[in-house]
Amino acid sequence: MLQNNPELKSKIDQLWNKFWSGGISNPLTAIEQITYLLFMKRLDELDQKRQADAEWTGEKYTSKFEGAWIPPEERNWPEAEQRPIDKRTLRWSEFKRMQAEEMLQHVQGRVFPFLKDLNGAESNFTHHMKNAVFIIPKPALLVEAVKTIDEIFEVMEKDSRENGQAFQDIQGDVYEMLLAEIATAGKNGQFRTPRHIIKLMAELVQPQLGHKIVDPACGTGGFLLGAYQYIVTQLAIKADTKNLAPDEDGFVRTSVAAALTEKAQTILQESLYGYDIDATMVRLGLMNLMMHGIDEPHIDYHDTLSKSYNEEAEYDVVLANPPFTGSIDKGDINENLQLSTTKTELLFVENIYRLLKKGGTACVIVPQGVLFGSGKAFRDLRQTLVERCDLKAVITMPSGVFRPYAGVSTAILLFTKVWGPQDKIAKPATEHVWFYEMTADGYSLDDKRSKRENFGDLQDIVVQYRARSPATDTDRTAKYFMVPRAEIASDTSNYDLSLSRYKQDVFEEVQYDKPGVILDRLIQAEVGDLDEAELVKVQDGIVRELLELKGMVG
Template sequence: MLQNNAQLKSLIDKLWQNFWEGGIANPLTAIEQITYLIFMKRLDDLEAKRERDAEFTGEKYSSRFKGKFQIPGSNESIDKNELRWSVFKHKPADEMLMHVQMKVFPFLKEFSKSSNPENSDSDNFTRHMANAVFIMPKASLLVSAINIVEEIFREIEKDATEGGHAFQDIQGDVYEMLLSEIATAGKNGQFRTPRHIIKLMAELVAPQLGQRIADPACGTGGFLLGAYQYILTDLVRKKDPAKLSKDEDGFERAAISAMLTQKVKTILDQSFVGYDIDTTMVRLGLMNMMMHGIDEPKIDYKDTLSKSYNEDSQFDIIMANPPFTGNIDKGDINEGLKLPTTKTELLFVERIFNMLKMGGTAAVIVPSGVIQNSGKAFEALRKLIIEKAELKAVIAVPSGVFKPYAGVSTAILIFTKGGETNHVWFYDMQADGYTLDDKRNKIAESDLPDIVQRYKNRLNQDFQDDGMNKINANKKSGKSSNSENPDSDRRQKYFMVPKKEIVENNYDLNLSTYKEEVYEEVAYEKPDVIFRRLESIEADIQKGLAELKEFV
């Protein structure tokens, strides 16, 4: 949706530029401050709508802006109505800056708890906001930022009215675009997962309404939202498929807000759980979920590799892109993690395995070392997900997918805890719909829809042991296996490999270990033909030199 609105893109770029010029150059700091402003604006708009609806229906409604607010650290209290965006935006610049810093922002930090004091999840939001700081170097920056946010919301309203898109969906897209500007490459091995890769992984694990979904290193909550949006789109698919359309990445999408009935919303509010060890990311994740319609998200500050974590066998679906680099102190490692290593990229996959219920499925991005390194711990992890789970797929991802943040080579692993691995499906992704350089411009070539289709169809093929033995025999004899099964032709981008062969290769999951390379035969001319051609060329050169000498 947002991709087609040039005005919204321009306004978001303008907002970033204003913060940069205003002295806030750190993208993570800027996005946090922008988020607070958007949150203030959205809170006021939602309250105004609820007040109008209550007035129209005659129902009683107690506004969040009713009554007095005790300003922390002082004996002063203020009418909550003075804390509304629609009120304070009209104040003079310097007065407005002090008002927002000293009164509005403290209210924002506590509003969730005060509006629902009995709910522990509301208290969770307030707890994580406790150390949040409103940073605005000068009044002029606040004024310009408020004006741009106002323009953004007017454009969202216009797009919703004229384009027929749901306000909630467009607002979510706007926030996703803001988050995409975070460039924290190399920070503890973390970087933002591209949205289309998240959508791909959601399609592969297909989360359903009522399932519990988690991410043990959730960052801004991108994977949780990917699952959330897939579930709502799937509800539209089942109820009214005519309302589906293809998005810019070739995935089906619908106006998900239309499916947010109170019953569905109640279920979804209990469905998503995320953890992160970065307090800023936790706050951004909480507000990101709330921007998309989940009022009381369960995102918490916690190191899921440490001894303090104890939520094993709790989840139906896990989608994650955990930190790739770093080590954890051996004394801090959770007792449930048995791998002989302190490497986080290995421990996180074991953690994900442990978090799954029996029959639960995970989609996890891992660096290439995890799938091919010969070290003892690496092999032990691969053995775990092959012997104690059904390893369904290994999708090799081009190194450029995570640019400009990083050029690391990765793979997506799909496995179901407690299942039995018989064959593993490999896919060699070569194009993800964007250029694989730092610019990441949109292109037509994309393997993503093909991956989804072929992954879902892979089980329609007959992979009985007799058939596989015949295929392997043909492979050794140099015959093509394509006649037995197209998914077993290892010259293709996708193919099946039997568990036995993987075990014999020390559980190596590197696609190139099993892929059959095709070399084109090059026909060279006979030596005497080549010599005659060279002699002819030499004669032409001598003739040319002779002609040039006549002019000297």
């Protein structure tokens, strides 16, 4: 995690301070402008890398910076009046050498318009970038920002070489630090799920090449990247790629390029879908995925709880940490959602169930209140999870997992859709639910979130989940155990899914000394080693009262 690289954290802080002192103090605005610059830098580096790879392998690759570019507003002009721009001048490595005034004019007037037009007029990226603006106002700020971002990339590359962490994961850490500023500013719900939790959830779901995957509240696309990287790693393992070692969280992950054929890349491009209600987050998510080699991400602006969103039974996998924003306007809720509530934490889970194809699996983070809330909507949702889905696992997490953004206690729900909303249930889908009490995630649970020497419970969760069995996971005093559906569905349970309802506490018998022995110890602490005769002579009030008490208890 970023917090464990003080040099990188220091550079990010410097970048924030430069934007703040340069007149851009709104955290979300600053993040968007910083992301544009990060994207320009990463686009140049990825393009150069792909050119070098193509020369090495003999494959054909056309650089994004090859040839001439005509700004969109000039394309309908007479040819003689058009002013084609050499695309090479739009590279980060070219314009960073310009003088301050020239650089600002060049980036504002040429590089940023080229960026917005990158995938052509019909692309999703161009559509969402249409209203994007480059608002860095001062030449000095741009020069300093470009210099600091170059330094950040140097630290990221050094960290990748020395610690074996994938470059895109370090880049994710940079986003985590940037997004922390949104949380600090109170931007509701916009914070990044810790990367190691995303890896854990992908490991539990095990998405495969060809699965259609969605995050209905995707933010910057962290879960989509987590699924992408899991699939790429599995392809690399099948291709017998060497030197695949566990990362700092104990998960095996490899680079985007490894073992990806052109066919696999095409399938993956059509596999990942994300939606968000914040236009800025949509742009950040698009650029984030594009920086990881996904050229045409399917991330779009949509309120997936609203009447305008009608997808159902579309996806094989849902990975999500939807925002817990309280309530929404009842008039805006999609009529297909049957829960009688305006609470988003309940509506999102119901919607995720509806988005799944039959046989599709979801892994979603919810506040723990969803597990035991007493209202009718809470109970109805849990009944749906238990009877219409195969509820495979409930993993409770300690409240510190989302610090420093939030201290709410959360849980991971893992379920597979068996019966649709309109199906008559022939048999309840769940037979047993596996519970696990995560007490540590490999990081300190305070605001610093410092890395610990071990992986916490992460790897144990994966191992024990895959080996789970109703015959063996019966010890209700352990960290993990299985509970039969009949017990969960009983009248007294009310479909309660809180771990504490089923876990049995262990009470150890403690042997205490007799009262007389304890009193002797207290007296000795007051006066030291005196015999009985000397004790009688002591007139101290505390000692006298202790002696009287000893005489009473014997």
